[in-house]
Amino acid sequence: xxxxxxxxxxxxxxxxxxxxxxxxxxxxxxxxxxxxxxxxxxxxxxxxxxxxxxxxxxxxxxxxxxxxxxxxxxxxxxxxxxxxxxxxxxxxxxxxxxxxxxxxxxxxxxxxxxxxxxxxxxxxxxxxxxxxxxxxxxxxxxxxxxxxxxxxxxxxxxxxxxxxxxxxxxxxxxxxxxxxxxxxxxxxxxxxxxxxxxxxxxxxxxxxxxxxxxxxxxxxxxxxxxxxxxxxxxxxxxxxxxxxxxxxxxxxxxxxxxxxxxxxxxxxxxx
Amino acid sequence: xxxxxxxxxxxxxxxxxxxxxxxxxxxxxxxxxxxxxxxxxxxxxxxxxxxxxxxxxxxxxxxxxxxxxxxxxxxxxxxxxxxxxxxxxxxxxxxxxxxxxxxxxxxxxxxxxxxxxxxxxxxxxxxxxxxxxxxxxxxxxxxxxxxxxxxxxxxxxxxxxxxxxxxxxxxxxxxxxxxxxxxxxxxxxxxxxxxxxxxxxxxxxxxxxxxxxxxxxxxxxxxxxxxxxxxxxxxxxxxxxxxxxxxxxxxxxxxxxxxxxxxxxxxxxxxxxxxxxxxxxxxxxxxxxxx
Numbered sequence: 001x002x003x004x005x006x007x008x009x010x011x012x013x014x015x016x017x018x019x020x021x022x023x024x025x026x027x028x029x030x031x032x033x034x035x036x037x038x039x040x041x042x043x044x045x046x047x048x049x050x051x052x053x054x055x056x057x058x059x060x061x062x063x064x065x066x067x068x069x070x071x072x073x074x075x076x077x078x079x080x081x082x083x084x085x086x087x088x089x090x091x092x093x094x095x096x097x098x099x100x101x102x103x104x105x106x107x108x109x110x111x112x113x114x115x116x117x118x119x120x121x122x123x124x125x126x127x128x129x130x131x132x133x134x135x136x137x138x139x140x141x142x143x144x145x146x147x148x149x150x151x152x153x154x155x156x157x158x159x160x161x162x163x164x165x166x167x168x169x170x171x172x173x174x175x176x177x178x179x180x181x182x183x184x185x186x187x188x189x190x191x192x193x194x195x196x197x198x199x200x201x202x203x204x205x206x207x208x209x210x211x212x213x214x215x216x217x218x219x220x221x222x223x224x225x226x227x228x229x230x231x232x233x234x235x236x237x238x239x240x241x242x243x244x245x246x247x248x249x250x251x252x253x254x255x256x257x258x259x260x261x262x263x264x265x266x267x268x269x270x271x
Numbered sequence: 272x273x274x275x276x277x278x279x280x281x282x283x284x285x286x287x288x289x290x291x292x293x294x295x296x297x298x299x300x301x302x303x304x305x306x307x308x309x310x311x312x313x314x315x316x317x318x319x320x321x322x323x324x325x326x327x328x329x330x331x332x333x334x335x336x337x338x339x340x341x342x343x344x345x346x347x348x349x350x351x352x353x354x355x356x357x358x359x360x361x362x363x364x365x366x367x368x369x370x371x372x373x374x375x376x377x378x379x380x381x382x383x384x385x386x387x388x389x390x391x392x393x394x395x396x397x398x399x400x401x402x403x404x405x406x407x408x409x410x411x412x413x414x415x416x417x418x419x420x421x422x423x424x425x426x427x428x429x430x431x432x433x434x435x436x437x438x439x440x441x442x443x444x445x446x447x448x449x450x451x452x453x454x455x456x457x458x459x460x461x462x463x464x465x466x467x468x469x470x471x472x473x474x475x476x477x478x479x480x481x482x483x484x485x486x487x488x489x490x491x492x493x494x495x496x497x498x499x500x501x502x503x504x505x506x507x508x509x510x511x512x513x514x515x516x517x518x519x520x521x522x523x524x525x526x527x528x529x530x531x532x533x534x535x536x537x538x539x540x541x542x543x544x545x546x547x548x549x550x551x552x553x554x555x556x557x558x559x560x561x562x
Contacts, residue, residue, distance in 0.1 A: 019342050120378040131495070131517035211510075221517035225497070227510035230388050233531050236507055237524045244520060 016108040035192060035199065037068070044245040046182065046194040049253050051163070053170040053261035061171025063257075065163040068196060069153035074163040076171040079141035093138030097126040099147040099160055106152050107197070121157050122147075128161045128181065128214035128224025134174040143173060154196040155183040161214045161224065162250060169258055177216040178254055179223055182246035184211045184239050186231060191239060193246050211236070213243035217251045277491040285492050286478045294482065294489070301533055303484045308425070308541075309558050310433040310548060318434025321560075322426040325486065326416035331408065331426040335436045337451070338405040340396065348395020348403035352380040354410040354423070361415060369412075376410070376419065379471075383424070383500045383509045388467050390431070397439050398449060404436055417487040420498055424471035425541065431468060432545045435460040469500040469508045470541070472534040474526045476518060481526050483533050497526045501534025503542075 039045040047068040056062035059075035066072075082094055099122040103110045114122075125147065133143070145168065147160045161181030169178060185195035186209035192199050200210065209229020216223050222244070227236060277285075285295055292299050304325035313319040316332040323329075341349060354376040356369025363369070384390060395404040408430070410423055438459045444450040454460075475485040475493040482489060485496075494516030500509040507527065512518065518526075548555065 015342050116374070116378055116381070119374060120382070123375060123378065127512060130515050216517060219517075220520065222512070222520055222523055223517040225510055225512040225518075225523065227507070228382055228385065230386060230502075230506050230508055233505075233507055233527055236510065236527060240520065240523060 018107055037196065039193075041187075041190045041192055044193055044242060044249060046246050046249050047196075049250060051166060051254060051257040053166055053257060054264065059167075059171070061167045061169070061173070063163050063166035063170055065159050065166070067155065067159050067194065069151055070149075070155060070159055071151040072147060072149050072156070072159055072163045074145065074147045074160070074167040076143065076145050076164075076167045076173065078143040078171075079138045079173070080144075082140050082142045091139050092136040093140070094142040095126060095130055095133055095135060096142055096144045097122045097129065097147070097164070098145070099125050099149070101149045101152060101156070105149045121160070124157055124212070124224065124226055125160055125164060129164055129168070129179055131221070131223040132165060132175050132177055132179040132216055133168060134176060137174050143168075143171075152197060154198075154200045155181075155194050155212075157181065157226070158183040158194070158212050158214075162254060166254060166258060170261055177219050177221075178251075178258070179214050180217055180247040180250050180254065181212060181214045181224070182243040182250065184213075184243050184246070186210065186229060186235065186239060191242060193242055209235075209239075211239040211243055213240055213247065215244055215247040217248060275487045275491055277488055281488070282492045285489060289477045289480050289482055289489075289492075292480075296486070298484075300480055300482045301529060303421075303537075304486075306425070307558075308429055308544060308548075310429050310545065312557075312559065316430075317436060318430045318432075320426045320429035320433055322422050322429065324418060324422040324425075324484065326414055327418055327422045328412075328414035329419070329422045329426045330411040330413055331423070331430040332411070333430050333434050334407045334409070335434070336405050336407065337397065337402055337439075340400060340403040344392070346396045346399040347392035348405060349392065350384055350390070350406045350408055352377040352384075352408045352410070354380070354412070356412050356415075359414070360412050364412075376423065379420065379498070379509075379511060380408070380410075380423070380427070382511075383469060383471065386469075386508050388502070389469055389508065390467070391464055394461065394463065395436075397451070398441055401449065402439075402451060406431075406434070415487075417490050418473055418484045420471040420473045421484060424469070424500065425537075428465055428468045428470060428541065429545055431463050432465045432542075433549075434463055436463070437461075466542075467502055467504075469502045470534050470537050471498055471500045471509075472530040472537070473498050473513070474530055475514075476516075476522060476526070481522070481529060483529070497523065497530065499527055499530030499534065501531055501537075503535065503538035505531055505535040507531060 050066040053063050056075045062075040064073050145164050158181035165179035185192040209231045211227045214224030307323040310320045312321045313332050317335045318333040321330045354373040356364040356373050358365040438454040440452045441449050474481045475496040477493045495514040495518050498511040
């Protein structure tokens, strides 16, 4: 683009106007008894979830999930021949995870190039999914999982896990179990299950923590666990239990969505 | 990660040993290997430390530079972590081979230190919105024999203890702007309070039990592990599940409990060691890289 040197251009680095707003994030939700969307604190109260499979026609399997305003789309490609052949683990397949936040998904605009934060989230997703997939059935193959966060209103990783496992199931990849994710925000002495973005960022620092659990519900195995913040050990145990309860609440919804996808695929003329 | 070949018979041997609380090198399930720590090993850094844990060898150098505070935290300095996997450790790290492991390690370090209590970041601020100290924490893996996280976290804590940041004074410039002035007295410096810096304890699940400080052979026998970062007070600042497998909920609770106990016990001797070493001052015999 030609640059008009006579014009005063804006600063090269731009910042979100939200930064200059006086302490929007500092407004504590701790004072309130309940939560803004009417859910209760300290209860396994997850947001209502809408989930559908098979919306990306090009992909082997795909899924869309919506929880409150958090919206994610995931597509699965493969199994296809592995690109990297030097791997010692030729006897089992490789699972590749890519997770991106759309630039407009968060209040502050993100860059197209994945930041280290994105890569870390993708790593967490991979850790959570891998125990659920029967990778030894796909020697020398790779399975690609791509997640795009369209709108981030909190608990993005947890819903990405659920969405990705639905897409894997939709792609017909052999799995031990579906993987369900649930997050929790520790806020002082109580916890907020499945927090919104505002709940994730609000509150005074120090008394905060966040926990994300991935669960294989019918095997009762925890396939992923990430916890940050400053917490006591018993608080952590309690938080993990609450997250597991949250996962179990999600289970019937996901099962129904998967069943629906199977029915649809069996008789494409109907529906 | 450097790979070792462990056959089925060896695996069974290791697993049976762990079941009876006796590991291949004679340790119990909650024992660390022999550890050697030396600080102030690299003269060009502001703080450095080298940690040897069995055959795992880690070198950490910290450089302080003046940068601009992040807009989200205008009155705080920040830390940057880089982990470099040297090809000395294993030929697999040659070229870009170690990049994946390096970025995974540095991501975890960011998470562990992303906590208001771990380090007083306000002390790194020089002038709000204008200048702050940026601590570049560069980790070099010289040898890998399992349990990288624990060795790195201990080395970082030791290096931060050793870090001396020059004092900076702000004076009014001639044209009204602020001018930074660096003190040229090498003893006129700021130390960091590392009391709250957490240490990472990695636990590997082997059979029905879990072990602390697993060697590569032991790691090959375990499908999943838990990484717990613990402060000296025993609070848990970060937990990650690592490895390809899944864990039972009950064993997670057991493992965090062990992690907390082991991690808490790690801090006091470490701090004592660092203080003792510093008290020796210039008389200390430097061991260096051949020790």
